[in-house]
Ligand SMILES: Nc1ncnc2c1ncn2[C@@H]1O[C@H](COP(=O)(O)OP(=O)(O)O)[C@@H](O)[C@H]1O
């Protein structure tokens with residue numbers, strides 16, 4: 451008697467739990483689909499060749515986002531160019547050279563914490579550190595993004611350095627190789643995947659960043675070469691989206707940019723997965 | 736003549752003493768087997784001889800270790816050159832994730848040989864000496880990780896031979912291998928002693944008897960017995976040695 455009623459109760463409970471889980475899964479999926487569909491439906495019809503290939507002109511009251519696309523490319527390039535050697539170098543030092551494990555632990559903890567700080571705080575600091583001395587410009591924005599992305603690059607590189615088997619290092623040392631040769635020939639090739647993954651994640655973050663750039667890089671929409679572009683203020687796509695939607699009420703353009711950013715995000719995630727799969731395959735060889 | 740002479744060597748991992756007052760003279764062009772129950776310090780002893788223990792933080796070593804008469808810890812000794820002279824083969828085959836050729840060429844390149852013809856020669860000779868040339872000569876550009884375990888271990892031996900060491904330290908080189916690969920490596924080691932001095936850790940008493948000229952028996956960090964393998968196994972002087980080789984513990 452008792453047994454039966456208990457198991458009935460349990461069964462009911464299980465069915466309920468299952469239903470709730472299904473509901474939350476369905477809700478999540480529906481939300482993602484809705485968001486994607488909504489942005490694409492609103493945005494794609496507004497994407498024209500003219501929009502992509504021109505700059506805004508007050509004379510013709512036409513809006514073009516070419517400068518914003520270029521600015522985004524410049525800031526991604528500049529940031530990666532600076533953050534890669536710094537982050538990878540720091541990671542190599544911490545995992546391969548540093549002897550004081552306590553200090554290493556503290557730095558790793560600091561990096562972990564840094565990557566959780568809201569980006570607007572980076573913007574504030576970047577404004578004081580960079581924009582106040584070099585003026586509001588893409589380079590000031592790039593330097594701010596360097597600080598923001600340094601922990602990410604460092605940590606992903608470190609994690610993949612740790613997956614390089616100790617036996618490789620021993621084998622190389624056993625042949626009389628010096629420290630730097632071991633790092634260069636045996637350790638670094640084994641962490642390429644971590645560096646690439648870190649890069650892809652950072653590109654995603656840079657493209658998606660707005661708060662930190664509003665403070666440091668400004669809003670201009672001028673078409674420049676990369677050197678002049680970095681020295682001048684400029685809006686990236688994300689910042690331009692904010693400006694067009696919030697200050698000019700140009701929702702068509704805003705949604706067009708949103709659709710482009712959305713597609714880029716999907717592509718970046720896809721690339722990250724591909725890279726990881728590729729290297730996992732090579733590793734299991 | 737002895738290649739390596741060790742006097743009153745002690746080694747600590749932090750607070751833990753792993754080797755106690757070890758005295759041993761390792762003779763040239765011979766095979767010395769290190770036996771003893773696991774955890775008795777065989778690997779630790781082996782890794783001291785080419786200073787691989789330098790890589791482990793907190794290791795302290797006292798006593799006198801001489802290679803061809805030179806104190807290996809003296810300031811004049813370059814540790815990378817020491818490891819070139821005293822090569823090492825590890826318990827688990829550890830080829831680098833590169834081509835077979837690049838694995839063998841790694842050591843010579845490390846020590847400055849870049850001439851292609853010269854490298855080709857060294858690689859071929861090392862692979863022949865390690866009795867694996869015929870199996871790999873048609874796929875030198877293939878990744879070494881695609882080879883079988885036994886082949887990988889012989890590749891690692893070839894890689895060690897390519898820097899032309901005088902001494903080869905081998906830490907249970909066959910423990911991860913099947914019986915056929917094991918007997919191939921044993922044969923190979925016996926041939927190699929013509930040119931090299933070999934110190935080999937082994938878990939396997941039969942193997943020690945089959946291949947070695949001298950045997951050193953370690954127990955709890957002490958060198959309990961050392962002598963001609965025949966003597967050690969046929970008339971052990973020490974009760975603990977007898978107990979171990981007759982399988983009463985270990
Ligand atoms: N890196 C290390 N750090 C601390 N203790 C170690 C380390 N390596 C070995 N030991 C200790 O030293 C002793 C001897 O180990 P080892 O030389 O590996 O023995 P064997 O090779 O004879 O099995 C063991 O008690 C082991 O726990």
Ligand SMILES: [Mg+2]
Pocket residue numbers: 777778779906
């Ligand atoms: Mg061992």
